[in-house]
Amino acid sequence: MTECIVAELTRYITQMCMNAVTSDGELSSHYPLTGSSLAVTTLGWTYHYSNKTMNWTEARLYCQSNYTDMVVIQSQIENDYLVSYLPERQGSPYYWIGITKNHKNETWTWIGNNSTWVGNESWAENEPNNNHSTEFCVEIYIKKGKNRGKWNDEKCSHGKRPVCYKGIFHWFSESNTKLFTALMSNGVSSSSVVQCNSLEAPPHASVECQDPLEVYSYGSICTVQCEEGFDLIGANMTQCSSQGSWSHTLPVCQAKKCNPINPPPHGSLSCSDPHGSFSFGSHCMTTCDEGFLLNGTANAECTSLGMWNIPHCLAKRCPTLNSPPHGSFSCYDPHGEFSFGSRCTSTCEEGFVLNGTANTDCTSVGKWSRDVPRCLAKRCPTLNSPPHGSSSCSDPHVEFSFGSRCTSACEEGFVLSGMADTECTSVGTWSTETPHCLAKKCPSLNSPPHGSSSCSDPHGEFRFGSRCTSACEEGFVLNGTADTECTSVGTWSTETPRCLAKKCPTLNPLAHGTFLCSDPHGDCGFECNEGFWLRGTPTMTCSNSGHWSQDLPTCQPGLIAISVLSSGTGSLKELTLATFKNDFEQLESLLKIA
Structure with missing residues (x-):
């Protein structure tokens, strides 16, 4: 939506008879400006702007679609006149005007008439600077300060508000512009200007006038602006006509209305x-x-x-409540969060129990009726280390409480029976039973043949720490270590010994005979070769003490030569006797006879 900021800027053109105006539009200095020598013709157009920002190309299309074209300024007076009616903008006080160029080396040119007019004071300080190398469009600055009404080159793609004009004819010619400037600068004789009544500002309002000729004279345009807080009722602008009357009566400034209000709740x-x-x-x-x-x-x-x-x-507000660790609360707030009448109820997470009262109320003095309770982790029964083992626990809350995790381990020589890990659950019980540490088992130990074993078993039969001692029956001796122990790795420290029968001295070979012994006691039988007879017992026994029961027998030859001293002759006489074996008594009798 556009606003007409100037109802009509009246242009006064005084045409001179008899070469009063030169061909280039300047006033001739030979003819004074008197009422009798001037004929006044009124021509004009209106200015318009948009509240919507757009780039320069969009701005010109907007002006051409709704009005005549984008505004073309051809004098400093026209520039100042336009600036006085454009509204100030705090956030973005910039408007597009119709001067541009296509290249940094080109001359700034106005659209429509291709004029290159630029006033001595048009540009702001240090402008144009072509700061971004593509600043080919121009904005005018509408805000209080030293740069008010000054120009600045800007990139055409930026968003500004357009200023347009709508005219009866295309005024922008160089000669007409110079004529307008000269007339406005030098004034017109008072005898030729129609006067209107002076204006008095309405209550709560101010009046500002633009007087192209004289104060409150033909062509003067006055604008009414209400004080802050008042709305303008009526036309905000009036113009002095050629009949000496104002086009509109001054408006009224009415205080802005607020909606009726009711007492606040409470x-x-x-x-x-x-x-x-x-x-x-x-x-x-x-x-x-x-x-x-x-x-x-x-x-x-x-x-x-x-x-x-x-x-x-x-x-009244109570202090902000924070949820207890491992808990939360829900509040009923009839008058706002944590304020008078609020009631908050605390609950605990799974595995935690409330320590205190669940409910607390925000009182009329801005204090809570009770402290926020705590959420304590549920406790599990105290966990003892298993015999011959140990337990190590991590307790994120307190010892032996929800979330505690314990791991059991056994001493050397013991193995775990059960689960090593257990956890305190949300219901206050351990997830598994406490394991046991059992002594490692060694293979069963048998007594050696002809022997026996006796064991001490501190941790169970044939388990780690068991110590066994072997002994042999009478007549046998231990072959190996008597004592053995079940080690931490489940093996016996030594092998089981053997019981060996005690040995008698080794028998030498029997000359002219043989012997045969039976195990284990070494009972031996003796026998002589043919032609020999056994002298001694034919059997021998190796006793438990490791001694033979008798001496080793011998084999004697069967032919006995007996020398007989013949009486009287003294000669030897050989007798052939029968061979006796194992019959010493017979041999002894024979010898007596002989």
Whole structure:
């Protein structure tokens, strides 16, 4: 939506008879400007702008579609006149105007008439600077300060508000522009200008006039602006016509209305209205009920924007509640979070139990009725290390509580029976039973033949720490180590010994005979070769003490030569005797006979 910022800028063209105006549009110095020598012709156009920002190309299309074209400024007076009517902008006080070029080396040229007019004071300080190398469009600055009404080169792609014109004819010729400037600069004789009545500003308003000829004269345009907080009722602009009358009566400035207000919840209201009920400047005093505090000042005011700056009665606030560790709370807040009347209920996460009262209330004095309870981890029964083992635990909360994890290990020589890891669950029980440490088992140990074993078993039969001692029966001796122990790796420290029968001295070979012995006691039988007879016992026994029962027998030859001293002759006589074996008594009898 556009606004017409100037209803009509009247151009006064005084045409001279008899070469009063030169061909280039400048006034001749030979003819004075008198009423009798001037004929006044009124020509004009209107300026328009848009509140919407757009790039330069879009801005020109907007002007051509809705009006004649983008504005073309041809004098400093026209520039100043335009600046006086364009509204100031705090955030973006820039407007596109119709001067441009296509290359940095080209001359700035106005659209439509291709004029290259640029005033001595048109550009802002240090402009144009072509800062981005492509600043080929121009913006005009509309804001108070030293750069008001100055130009700045800018990139055409940026967004600015367009300024357009709508004219009766295409005024922008060089000769007409010079003529307009000369007339406006030198003035016109008062005898030729129609006067209008002076204007007095309405209450709560100000009047600003543009007088191209004289104050309150033909062509003067006056604009009315209301004070802040007042709305303008009527036309904001009036123009002095050729008949000496203003085109419009001055408007009225009416205080802006605010919506009627009611007392705030939990409060009451009393108001004063200097410009009418619930209008700009109205003040209302608010008071709050018990248990509620005023949010803001007690005095509410109808602002210049027609809006109330209304205080509120807020329930007194209690300190912000934080959820307990491993817990949460839910609150009922009838008057706002953590404020009077709020009730908060705490609950704990799984595996935790509430230590304290679940509910607390925000009281009328802004304090909680109770402290926030704590959430304590559920406890499991105390865990003892297994015999011959140990336990190590991690306790994220407290010892032997929800989340605690314990690992059991056994001493050397023991193995774990059960699960090594157990955890304290959310219901306060251990996830597994405590394991046991059992002594490592060695292979069963048998007594050696002809022997026996006796064991001490501190941790169970044939288990780690068992110690066994072997012994042999009478007549046998131990072959090996008597004692053996079940080690931590489940093996015996030594092999099981053997019981060997005790040995008698080794028998030498029997001359002229043989012998045969039986195990294990070494019973031996003796026998002589033919022609020999056994002298001694034919059997021998190796006793338990390792001694032979008798001496070793011998084999004697069977032919016995007996020398007989013949009486009287003294000669030897050989006798052949029968061979006796194992019959010493017979042999002895024979010898006696002989």
